[in-house]
Amino acid sequence: MKPFQIVMEPLARIEQELKKCVKCGACRAHCPVFSVMGREPVSARGKIALARAALAGSIGLDSRTRSDMSKCLLCGRCVEKCANDVPTDLIVLAAREAVARKRGLTSFHKVVGLLLRNRGLMGKGALLASLLKPLLFRRVPAASGLRLRFPLPFVGGKRSVPALAAKPFLDRHPEIINGMPGRPRILFFVGCMTNFIYPEIGEAAVAVLKSLGCSLIIPEDQQCCGFPALSGGDTTTFLQLAEKNLAALERHRPDHVMTACASCGGAFHRMYPRLLAGRRPDLAERYRAFSDRFVDAAVLLEQLGFAPGGVRDRRNGRVAYHDPCHLRSRSITREPRALIAASPAVEFVEMKGADSCCGLGGTFNLYHYATSMEINAAKISAIRDAGVDTVATGCPGCMLQLADGLHRSGERVRVRHTLEILASTLNAR
Ligand code: SF4
Numbered sequence: 001m002k003p004f005q006i007v008m009e010p011l012a013r014i015e016q017e018l019k020k021c022v023k024c025g026a027c028r029a030h031c032p033v034f035s036v037m038g039r040e041p042v043s044a045r046g047k048i049a050l051a052r053a054a055l056a057g058s059i060g061l062d063s064r065t066r067s068d069m070s071k072c073l074l075c076g077r078c079v080e081k082c083a084n085d086v087p088t089d090l091i092v093l094a095a096r097e098a099v100a101r102k103r104g105l106t107s108f109h110k111v112v113g114l115l116l117r118n119r120g121l122m123g124k125g126a127l128l129a130s131l132l133k134p135l136l137f138r139r140v141p142a143a144s145g146l147r148l149r150f151p152l153p154f155v156g157g158k159r160s161v162p163a164l165a166a167k168p169f170l171d172r173h174p175e176i177i178n179g180m181p182g183r184p185r186i187l188f189f190v191g192c193m194t195n196f197i198y199p200e201i202g203e204a205a206v207a208v209l210k211s212l213g214c215s216l217i218i219p220e221d222q223q224c225c226g227f228p229a230l231s232g233g234d235t236t237t238f239l240q241l242a243e244k245n246l247a248a249l250e251r252h253r254p255d256h257v258m259t260a261c262a263s264c265g266g267a268f269h270r271m272y273p274r275l276l277a278g279r280r281p282d283l284a285e286r287y288r289a290f291s292d293r294f295v296d297a298a299v300l301l302e303q304l305g306f307a308p309g310g311v312r313d314r315r316n317g318r319v320a321y322h323d324p325c326h327l328r329s330r331s332i333t334r335e336p337r338a339l340i341a342a343s344p345a346v347e348f349v350e351m352k353g354a355d356s357c358c359g360l361g362g363t364f365n366l367y368h369y370a371t372s373m374e375i376n377a378a379k380i381s382a383i384r385d386a387g388v389d390t391v392a393t394g395c396p397g398c399m400l401q402l403a404d405g406l407h408r409s410g411e412r413v414r415v416r417h418t419l420e421i422l423a424s425t426l427n428a429r
């Protein structure tokens with residue numbers, strides 16, 4: 001049995017921030033999970049109260065606490081709305097880590113950690129799943145997703161999932177693609193979902209950066225950002241991945257580190273500085289050398305003066321934009337819209353509730369699929385009301401969730417990454 005202090009150390013680190021909550025409840029009205037479940041313990045205020053009680057020793061880190069702490073999308077909406085700057089997302093992560101110290105990682109997160117620490121294993125697993133596709137899945141008529149033939153752990157038979165890439169993005173390009181002399185050197189942090197599921201996002205990133213004459217660096221030794229491990233309380237894996245990613249950055253010393261995944265960007269901007277400073281000051285120091293170089297793709301493209309072309313692509317049509325939480329919480333809302341709307345070949349429309357959460361929340365969607373889809377339903381209804389052909393977004397995770405919701409509702413709306421839309425205006429792709 002681990003001593004109480006060791007188990008509670010993640011919460012003890014943020015004790016001062018726990019105390020900043022004045023229990024006003026202003027966050028409750030903005031919490032997507034509370035809006036569906038309506039239970040105080042799953043609201044931001046409720047989770048903070050649970051974390052304080054656990055730290056004080058008045059409740060245990062039992063299965064009920066684990067369950068309540070798992071009911072968080074880490075969307076950051078409560079943080080944006082809190083007048084006292086209470087970082088509920090970080091508090092939830094700390095509580096999940098404390099639970100993992102006390103009770104061990106869940107089976108799911110043990111597997112996640114193993115795969116993330118062994119990139120080769122993850123590649124082999126993806127290849128195997130790709131080969132077994134005909135056996136595991138049936139195609140959904142008139143939709144681009146796949147449906148499982150039978151339920152698997154964490155993946156129910158009703159869910160539609162995208163096909164895994166036959167060849168991961170990182171195996172498709174050389175590590176360095178030279179651009180024009182004097183143009184910026186951009187390191188592209190690909191992220192697991194683009195690598196294994198949506199390599200077309202990566203191809204679009206290459207196309208738009210090449211059109212600007214930039215040099216591209218796609219390090220072959222880059223790892224997962226670590227967010228999936230962190231969300232399950234596996235800080236050890238997170239720190240290992242962070243160290244390897246920083247080593248990849250140091251090897252190339254780029255002008256910018258571009259992310260095309262809102263969650264990876266969120267990890268670099270919010271999780272890395274906080275988590276590294278408290279546990280690995282050496283890594284925190286190394287991170288600081290790059291902290292102002294991490295940039296989302298849409299922001300970078302605007303900074304570099306990217307102008308979309310006028311090539312019409314029948315896969316775009318009328319386009320609305322969905323704000324991923326991990327871009328919205330960093331106030332990256334204007335740039336992707338402005339870029340998409342700048343193409344004369346795209347009809348951009350604003351939809352209601354564009355900035356509401358799609359309900360994915362990483363592993364939240366796996367543990368609480370029904371609630372996740374209840375949250376998603378409002379988004380699907382807004383897309384339907386907007387009467388669009390395509391919904392664009394800046395996060396592969398949101399793409400997966402939106403596509404699932406649209407397929408379930410029978411909507412024939414395409415989901416594309418902002419970069420795919422922009423690249424398609426340059427050439428007939
Ligand atoms: S987290 Fe902020 S908004 Fe929510 S109850 Fe506490 S002080 Fe109020």
Ligand code: SF4
Pocket residue numbers: 030031032033034042043044047071072073074075076077078079088089
């Ligand atoms: S991060 Fe999102 S889901 Fe979690 S408590 Fe805050 S508002 Fe609710």
